[in-house]
Amino acid sequence: MMTTLGKILMRAALIVVLLWLLFPIVMPLSIAFSESEAIAFPPKGFTLKWFYNVFEYESFVEGFKLSTTIALLASLIATLLNVPVSYILTRFNVPYRKVIERVFDLPILVPQIVLSFALLIFIVKLMHITSFVALLIGHIIIVYPYAMRTVYAGLSNFNPEIEDAAVSLGASRLRAFFQIVVPNIKESVLGAFISSFMISFNAVAISLFLGVGNVFTLPVAMLNFLVMKWDPTISALSFMLVIFTLTLSYLSEKFIGLAGGR
Amino acid sequence: MTSYKPIKLFLFRKLREILPLFLIIPSIIFLTVFIVGSLVSLFFYVGDISRAFVKIVSRVDFQVAYLRTLRIALIVALITTVLAYPVAFYVLHMNYRARQIMKALIWLPVMINPIVRGYGWMIILGRHGLVNSLLLTLGIIKEPIKLLYTEVAMIFGLTELFFPFMFISLLSAMENISDETIMAAYSLGANTFKVFKDVVMPLSIKGYVFGVTIVVTGCSTAYTTPTLLGGPQNATLSMLLADYVAIFLDWRSACVIALIILATVLIVSEVASIIVKKR
Numbered sequence: 001m002m003t004t005l006g007k008i009l010m011r012a013a014l015i016v017v018l019l020w021l022l023f024p025i026v027m028p029l030s031i032a033f034s035e036s037e038a039i040a041f042p043p044k045g046f047t048l049k050w051f052y053n054v055f056e057y058e059s060f061v062e063g064f065k066l067s068t069t070i071a072l073l074a075s076l077i078a079t080l081l082n083v084p085v086s087y088i089l090t091r092f093n094v095p096y097r098k099v100i101e102r103v104f105d106l107p108i109l110v111p112q113i114v115l116s117f118a119l120l121i122f123i124v125k126l127m128h129i130t131s132f133v134a135l136l137i138g139h140i141i142i143v144y145p146y147a148m149r150t151v152y153a154g155l156s157n158f159n160p161e162i163e164d165a166a167v168s169l170g171a172s173r174l175r176a177f178f179q180i181v182v183p184n185i186k187e188s189v190l191g192a193f194i195s196s197f198m199i200s201f202n203a204v205a206i207s208l209f210l211g212v213g214n215v216f217t218l219p220v221a222m223l224n225f226l227v228m229k230w231d232p233t234i235s236a237l238s239f240m241l242v243i244f245t246l247t248l249s250y251l252s253e254k255f256i257g258l259a260g261g262r
Numbered sequence: 263m264t265s266y267k268p269i270k271l272f273l274f275r276k277l278r279e280i281l282p283l284f285l286i287i288p289s290i291i292f293l294t295v296f297i298v299g300s301l302v303s304l305f306f307y308v309g310d311i312s313r314a315f316v317k318i319v320s321r322v323d324f325q326v327a328y329l330r331t332l333r334i335a336l337i338v339a340l341i342t343t344v345l346a347y348p349v350a351f352y353v354l355h356m357n358y359r360a361r362q363i364m365k366a367l368i369w370l371p372v373m374i375n376p377i378v379r380g381y382g383w384m385i386i387l388g389r390h391g392l393v394n395s396l397l398l399t400l401g402i403i404k405e406p407i408k409l410l411y412t413e414v415a416m417i418f419g420l421t422e423l424f425f426p427f428m429f430i431s432l433l434s435a436m437e438n439i440s441d442e443t444i445m446a447a448y449s450l451g452a453n454t455f456k457v458f459k460d461v462v463m464p465l466s467i468k469g470y471v472f473g474v475t476i477v478v479t480g481c482s483t484a485y486t487t488p489t490l491l492g493g494p495q496n497a498t499l500s501m502l503l504a505d506y507v508a509i510f511l512d513w514r515s516a517c518v519i520a521l522i523i524l525a526t527v528l529i530v531s532e533v534a535s536i537i538v539k540k541r
Contacts, residue, residue, distance in 0.1 A: 007454075010352035014349050020422055021426070027382040028378055028381050028385060029499070048284075094286070095283075104293070106298075109531070111483035111527055113483050113520075114503075116519050117304075117516060120507075121303050121513070121517070122303040141293065141297065147284040174500045205500070208504070213273075219376070219486075223486070223489075234381055238382075241374075245373050249373045253366065
């Protein structure tokens, strides 16, 4: 059906794109085991010392702890705040719907770099909120739209008549929600939680601005490390992070896939 | 009082219907207070806004950064356009399983930590990196050429980051074109190129506008990738904002830069939504 030339050109474009997109992800992995001190390609020999280095470098260990804590809390709060919102927006006739939907567009509309600085002025400088809470608030805002997208999609795919049947059989709305709706959307909620976790865990700008003092998340610690020096420690850390990311995105894909397949 | 009971019941039912709506309120308050509040506090913090605006706009570092940001955003938009159309069209013709695998592979850069990605480009483009050692071994160059900390490096990194968005918007727009439409064009004798040019491209224009908006606004506000690959001498607007906050400690000017970034992004998205509505 396709002409040969068109096919060749399109295949060439696909190969260029895959190389362009995936090569920079593979490169750090390739020199994670290299014995050479400098960041140079091709790798020489085999060693695990860079992996030991990661755990000996305190900023990375502390950064990982902080990033995980913030990401867990932010995704949990964003998902919990969002479930009733998505439920109501998909089920009820809400007054001022257009205005309300605009509010939920705000976190996407305002660029992260602008939001980060604005929050620094508003909550750290003017409201004197501590760094940890400020960081948490910032992360909740940036993950909120991602949590919402997944939960909303899950609820839109769930047939409301099943729930109405439960209500007409005498269950209260609340009981119908917990016994009928929640079990049916739990995959999308879990998917929303995992993708929010990833977004928060990888966020740089927001943590850079709001983490005043000695509060560094892992990405910020990595950024500081790269500015100071270059050695394959960061390759070893990258290696672990890529595995971490692949595992989480596989899980989230599985849950969202399940929820979407309904 | 027999007539009282139904009214009470009615009110009770009405209340129970309205009550769940209140569950939206915590989210609305949270997002409005912190987002709108912080944007308003930008204005308050500047004080005399027109003076601060004139001061920053007349500075050479700002003008250079603004033009550089726009230039990079437009070049990346161009590259992603040229690559995403054929790739999306090609993936569209694949079977379901292959298409899912392609989507996952192309989406991967978005999920990966931005520092890991930037660091990957450093290994490729650095002084002793892959490209330089390859060119040296082949004898094409005598000594390493400067690739890292240039605009070219920034364009490479940003294209990697924003191609997936362009691809997904185009592909979902193309997936919405019914198979019958494309089949009809083929059976009426159109070749692949004609089908692409006269059927697929016009029918996926909304997806394209959506994708290009994400690319342009995303590139103009990205921070990590340009910082790692451009270095301080190639500051974009976001990097300049961070510099004014952390290095120059001139927060009033930083407020103005933040407002200018916000205005630019809002104008681009508004223009895009007008174009989409007109179609």
